[in-house]
Amino acid sequence: MSPLRSVDDQLSRMLAAAERVGTETVPTSEATGRILATDLRARFAVPPFTNSAMDGYAVRAADLVEPRTLPVAGDAPAGAAPVRLEPGTALRIMTGAPLPEGADAVVPVEQTDQRPGPGPVPSEVSFSVAAKAGANIRRRGEDVTEGDLVMRAGDRVSAAAIGALLSVGHAELEVTRRLRVAVMATGDELACGGEALAPGSIPDSNGPMLAALVAQWGAEAVLLPASRDSVAEFLAALEGAGEVDLVITTGGVSAGAFEVVRQALTGRGVEFVGVAMQPGKPQGFGAIELGGRRVLVACLPGNPVSVFVSFHVLVRPLLAWMSGAADAATHGMRAVAGHDWTPPRGRTQYAPAVVTQENGRLVARLPHELGAKSHLIASLHLANALVVVPADVDAVAAGDELEVLPVAGFAGGERHGMRRGMRRGMRRGMRRG
Ligand code: AMP
Ligand code: MG
16 A cells, blocks of 8 residues: 655645636625735725714813813714814714814713703703813824724725725725636435435535535535536536536545545546545545646545545635635644544544633534544534544644644534434533533
């Protein structure tokens, strides 16, 4: 048996075979999940003008050194140009309205004798407090000023980024072209779409799960119908991928007698190797000619947890590299093992785990009593991270510190559907959280 190839080696070969895609300009409002192609600096300051932080009354602090009554000269509504505040008077002002010239403080309506809410402007207002210069005022540029760097090339556009970029004057963005990724599962045993299971068949969970992962990481997923274990059928189905940047297949790459993907693509530019990881050892990668174009192909194993792990460990960094995304790098997040388990010898383990915060530290637990087994797809959704156990570690003991790669929010959300076999400790943890 040939020695296993390290994950780093496999990944660097994959990246070396891949190319960066080009860029395009899109409206910021439609850019969720896209990757910025350029650094972006603020064209507008935020706030763009000094304005009121409260509904209330704009005053000169010097006119209100102690509680008193002032005549109200009018309104300063939001969306209007700044008005002038005459000394010895107040102006009714709304949140976000430009601070009137001459005013240096806003007193909230709750600290006056006036009722909050709609109503005619009063002729005078009695203040129950003194005013402090600068109080309840948002200064022009106190968040960012013109020319400040707001985001960098390689940043992924989040919902908050859309808000930020629009507010600093970028209504259009130069982003990298969205990747198109075809996904195809293989296997004679696959049933689709919830049909009753014939003897020996299982639902195709890999195809739709992979398509969702691809979409979650910002690429367009083309989910092809699953192929049966026939080389001719597989190759014909591959032609249906159309103009894509990458094809991901699942199944048919390991040591069985019917390994359709391996049979179909060996000698066509795809290399099949054992990678020193668990789960996810059998891997194929290369470039094939498809419809006259060179298309990358990543051939993942068939077990669903292997597919999920292979995506995060190998495919996600590949997509990030191709699209220029800077967020595939790990951030050195660490957690302690919540219990003992036995990782495989000689392979880096990426165990799907539930990471929670307990007494100020992150604790990682495998969601299933059987440990990190590659077929335990029904409990995979509980995991929010992959725990990385180095290849030379033979035993994990409770309290050992390990690197974790987040795969979903740590906020946890609602966890439901715990079944028999799930860890008792976790069940308790869930009730608490
Ligand atoms: P293979 O590598 O094709 O031998 O598949 C390995 C294991 O993964 C077998 O137990 C398959 O039944 C299972 N498997 C393969 N493809 C899928 C799929 N699309 N969805 C769910 N399980 C699969
Ligand atoms: Mg198969």
